[in-house]
Amino acid sequence: xxxxxxxxxxxxxxxxxxxxxxxxxxxxxxxxxxxxxxxxxxxxxxxxxxxxxxxxxxxxxxxxxxxxxxxxxxxxxxxxxxxxxxxxxxxxxxxxxxxxxxxxxxxxxxxxxxxxxxxxxxxxxxxxxxxxxxxxxxxxxxxxxxxxxxxxxxxxxxxxxxxxxxxxxxxxxxxxxxxxxxxxxx
Numbered sequence: 001x002x003x004x005x006x007x008x009x010x011x012x013x014x015x016x017x018x019x020x021x022x023x024x025x026x027x028x029x030x031x032x033x034x035x036x037x038x039x040x041x042x043x044x045x046x047x048x049x050x051x052x053x054x055x056x057x058x059x060x061x062x063x064x065x066x067x068x069x070x071x072x073x074x075x076x077x078x079x080x081x082x083x084x085x086x087x088x089x090x091x092x093x094x095x096x097x098x099x100x101x102x103x104x105x106x107x108x109x110x111x112x113x114x115x116x117x118x119x120x121x122x123x124x125x126x127x128x129x130x131x132x133x134x135x136x137x138x139x140x141x142x143x144x145x146x147x148x149x150x151x152x153x154x155x156x157x158x159x160x161x162x163x164x165x166x167x168x169x170x171x172x173x174x175x176x177x178x179x180x181x182x183x184x185x186x
Contacts (some may be wrong), residue, residue, distance in 0.1 A: 001032040002177055004170075005075035009082040009093035011042040016114070019156050020144065021081040024112050027166055028079075034174055037075065041096045044068045048095060055101035067097055072103040077110075077177035077186070078135075081170065084122035086116030089129075097129055104133040106183035108176035110169040111141040114150075119144030136180060138172035140165060 006024050011018035028036040046064055048078055051061050059065050082089055097104070109130055113119025120143055130137045142165040144150065150159050158166075 001075050002174060003055045003062040003074060004028070004034050004173060004177065005039045005072065005078045006036055007078055007080050007093075007096075008038065008040040009080055009096075010090050011092040012090075015040075015042075015083075016150070016154060016156070017081050017083065019131050019154075020112060020114055020116070023156055023158060024079060024081060024142075024166060027163070028170055031170065035069070039075075040072055041092055044071070044096070046092075046096055046099060049098050050100065053160070055099060055183045058102050069100055069103055070095065070101055075107070077108040077173050079112060079137045079173060080126065081112045081118060082114075082122050082126065084113060084117070087121045088125045089122045094129070097133065101133065104130075104135050104179045106134055106136075108136045108138060108180060110173040112144075112169070113165065114144035115140065116146055118145045136176045138169065138176055140168035140172045141167055142166050 006021050008021045009019040025038050044064060044067060046068060051060055051065055059156060074088055082093055111123045113123050122142060127137050142162055149159060151157050154181060
């Protein structure tokens with residue numbers, strides 16, 4: 001069965017990424033056309049990129065890289081839950097992406113973002129990185145804005161539009177994931 005990783009991209013203390021990701025996961029598992037897995041970048045404890053060879057080689061010397069590689073390799077596609085920090089994606093998430101290359105190739109990805117303007121600039125930056133990693137990013141996305149979909153900037157309060165956007169994001173990720181399956185099989 002198709003497996004989609006829901007990746008929590010923030011590692012900072014008091015982050016709300018796990019709350020947002022749990023909402024995504026809880027909605028996603030209502031479907032019967034895929035399996036979903038929560039993957040928290042924080043739990044992999046990746047230092048600043050410390051592999052001596054380029055990621056494209058697939059040759060990893062550190063255990064933390066091998067564990068991250070295994071987690072990403074077993075997924076067929078992804079939904080990234082990302083905040084926006086200073087008009088971009090969190091450094092920890094970019095670092096986690098840079099650790100690997102073949103594991104990302106020919107997989108679809110979608111985004112659930114949050115921040116003062118819904119995390120939209122983080123996703124725009126991310127789309128450029130996804131293209132280099134040979135990932136197909138989908139158009140649909142969910143954006144949560146502080147002061148609107150959060151109560152006291154901590155408690156998620158999804159709107160009806162958020163639920164519809166998430167359903168569209170999941171559907172597009174699955175459609176593209178399935179369409180890319182022949183490329184992953186090579």
